[in-house]
Amino acid sequence: xxxxxxxxxxxxxxxxxxxxxxxxxxxxxxxxxxxxxxxxxxxxxxxxxxxxxxxxxxxxxxxxxxxxxxxxxxxxxxxxxxxxxxxxxxxxxxxxxxxxxxxxxxxxxxxxxxxxxxxxxxxxxxxxxxxxxxxxxxxxxxxxxxxxxxxxxxxxxxxxxxxxxxxxxxxxxxxxxxxxxxxxxxxxxxxxxxxxxxxxxxxxxxxxxxxxxxxxxxxxxxxxxxxxxxxxxxxxxxxxxxxxxxxxxxxxxxxxxxxxxxxxxxxxxxxxxxxxxxxxxxxxxxxxxxxxxxxxxxxxxxxxxxxxxxxxxxxxxxxxxxxxxxxxxx
Ligand code: F6P
Numbered sequence: 001x002x003x004x005x006x007x008x009x010x011x012x013x014x015x016x017x018x019x020x021x022x023x024x025x026x027x028x029x030x031x032x033x034x035x036x037x038x039x040x041x042x043x044x045x046x047x048x049x050x051x052x053x054x055x056x057x058x059x060x061x062x063x064x065x066x067x068x069x070x071x072x073x074x075x076x077x078x079x080x081x082x083x084x085x086x087x088x089x090x091x092x093x094x095x096x097x098x099x100x101x102x103x104x105x106x107x108x109x110x111x112x113x114x115x116x117x118x119x120x121x122x123x124x125x126x127x128x129x130x131x132x133x134x135x136x137x138x139x140x141x142x143x144x145x146x147x148x149x150x151x152x153x154x155x156x157x158x159x160x161x162x163x164x165x166x167x168x169x170x171x172x173x174x175x176x177x178x179x180x181x182x183x184x185x186x187x188x189x190x191x192x193x194x195x196x197x198x199x200x201x202x203x204x205x206x207x208x209x210x211x212x213x214x215x216x217x218x219x220x221x222x223x224x225x226x227x228x229x230x231x232x233x234x235x236x237x238x239x240x241x242x243x244x245x246x247x248x249x250x251x252x253x254x255x256x257x258x259x260x261x262x263x264x265x266x267x268x269x270x271x272x273x274x275x276x277x278x279x280x281x282x283x284x285x286x287x288x289x290x291x292x293x294x295x296x297x298x299x300x301x302x303x304x305x306x307x308x309x310x311x312x313x314x315x316x317x318x319x320x321x322x323x324x325x326x327x328x329x330x
Contacts, residue, residue: 004099005036005099005100005123005286005287006036006037006097006099007036007037007038007039007096007097007098007099007100008027008031008036008037008038008039008098008099008100008101008102008283008286009038009039009040009041009048009053009093009096009098009100009101009102010024010027010028010038010039010040010041010056010072010101010102010104011040011041011044011045011047011048011072011101011102011103011104012024012044012070012072012073012074012104012105012129013044013045013074013075013076013077013103013104013105013108013109013112014044014074014076014105014106014107014108014109014129014130015074015106015130015131015263016068016069016070016074016143016263017106017129017130017131017141017142017143017144017146017147017263018068018069018131018142018143018146018147018263018264018265018266018267018268018271019129019142019143019146019267019271019272019274019275020069020070020072020074020104020129020142020143020275021061021064021065021067021068021069021070021071021267021275022064022065022142022267022271022272022275022276022279023104023127023129023142023275023276023278023279024040024061024064024070024071024072024104024279025061025064025065025276025279026275026276026277026278026279026280026282027102027127027279027280027282027283028040028056028057028058028060028061029058029061030279030280030282030283030284031283032057032058034283034287036283037055037097038055038056038057038060039053039054039055039056039096039098040053040054040055040056040060040071040072041053041054041072042054042072042073043072043073043074043075043077044072044073044074044075044076044077044080044105044109045075045077045079045080045085045089045109045112046075046077046079046080047072047073047075048080048089048092048093049077049079049080049085049088049089049092051092051095051096053096065267065272065276066266066267066272067266068146068263068264068265068266068267069264070104074105076108077112080112080116081112081115083119086115086116086119086120089116090116090119090120090122093122099122099123100122100123100124100125100286100291101113101116101122101123101124101125102124102125102126102127102279102282102283102286103124103125103126103127104126104127104129104142105126105127105129105130106128106129106130106132106134106135106141107130107132107134107135107176107311109126109129110126110128110135110294110307110310110311111311113126113292113307114292114307114308114311117291117292117307123286123290123291123292124291124292124307125282125285125286125290125291125293125294125295126293126294126295126307126310127142127275127278127279127282127294127295128141128142128278128294128295128296128310129141129142129143129275130142130143130144131143131144131146131147131174131175131181131262131263132144132174132175132176132178132180132181133175133178133180133181133315134175134176134177134178134180134315135294135296135310135311135315136305136309136310136311136312136313136314136315137294137296137298137303137305137309137310137313137315138294138295138296138297138298138303138305138310139296139297139298139299140270140274140297142271142274142275142278143263143267143271144180144181144271145268145270145271145274146265146266146267146268146270146271147174147181147262147263148181148184148185148188149268150258150261150262150264150265151171151173151181151185151189151225151258151262152185152188152189154171154256154258154261155171155185155189155191155223155225156189158171158223158256159189159190159221159223162221162222162223162254163220163221165221165252166220166221166252167221167252167253167254168211168221168222168223168224168244168251168252168253168254169221169222169223169224169253169254169255169256170224170226170237170238170240170241170244170253170254170255170256171191171223171224171225171226171237171255171256171257171258172226172227172228172236172237172238172255172256172257172258173185173225173226173227173228173258173262174228174258174259174262174263175227175228175229176228176229177197177229178197178198178227178229178315178317179194179196179197179198179199179227179229179317180317181227181262182194182195182196182225182226182227183196183225183317183321183322183325184321185225186223186224186225186325186329187321187324187325187328189223189225190223190328190329191222191223191224191225191325191329192210192211192219192222192223192224192329193207193210193211193222193224193225193325193329194224194225194226194227194325195207195224195225195226195227195235195240196227196229196317197227197229197231197235198316198317199322200231201231201234201235202240204240204243204244204247205247207224207240207244208244208247208248208251210222210329211224211244211248211251213330224237224240226240237255237256237257238255238257241253241254241255274297277297277302278295278297278302281295281302282295285304290304292306292307292308293305293306293307294306294307294310296310
């Protein structure tokens with residue numbers, strides 16, 4: 001052990017994701033196994049600034065692995081992005097005797113962790129907790145698989161009504177600036193197309209050709225998964241549906257924006273196992289003397305990724321996924 005870590009703090013920050021509770025449980029129980037004290041920090045960095053600390057025992061996390069959301073609550077904290085906010089957070093940590101932090105969150109939350117670690121001598125371990133799957137260095141983030149399954153479930157239902165009315169549905173999904181949710185839910189639901197930011201959006205004429213192609217093959221309805229990302233006023237399901245309606249009035253188009261229902265619900269078995277492995281690895285990493293790394297998973301092996309890389313590098317979308325959808329939707 002590089003230094004004697006007696007007490008760790010855990011927080012969840014940014015958008016909640018199914019599986020965060022499984023991660024909190026794994027971190028707590030592994031830390032307790034090693035006789036460390038555990039402090040649950042409520043509402044992310046906001047709670048660190050406002051001293052919202054709760055002493056956690058093994059039983060504090062009983063009956064939580066199956067629950068969506070986060071028992072620690074979460075927030076997007078602007079104050080932590082200021083030097084004064086981080087100073088307050090550091091002083092509160094010292095006062096509470098917290099020697100190390102485990103931060104579960106997405107890009108913005110790990111960016112906050114990186115700033116904090118640069119200014120103060122605190123070991124921080126990040127866990128990728130976001131439905132967007134947009135962190136470099138990990139094949140999957142906690143919550144992504146659950147959100148994907150929720151989307152596919154919704155698309156299956158929309159397909160029934162699309163089919164009955166011979167309609168084209170533009171279904172908008174989350175992912176901020178990343179197209180993982182849109183592309184993979186399109187493949188899993190047998191959709192006709194996906195519009196993702198990694199491809200710089202889609203040409204409307206090409207989209208119409210896709211839909212027409214399906215119609216010629218006697219498919220009377222179509223599903224297009226659209227990533228929520230907007231660039232220079234272009235993007236989102238509304239935008240594409242409007243353009244199709246105006247330029248191809250022969251199509252009967254409708255829009256569904258799935259919104260926050262994608263973030264709720266019980267985590268899938270995959271996310272529970274991933275979160276459990278990552279939570280366990282976070283404490284093992286601290287015991288090995290690791291600091292300022294994010295726990296990732298690559299080819300089913302746990303890896304340590306410097307937080308600076310996880311947040312800065314673009315995570316590319318596998319081009320094979322694009323080819324698979326194009327060919328299979330014919
Ligand atoms: O990062 C997770 C995420 O759900 C994104 O997909 C989405 O763009 C964003 O959070 C929405 O954030 P909020 O719940 O604060 O509106």
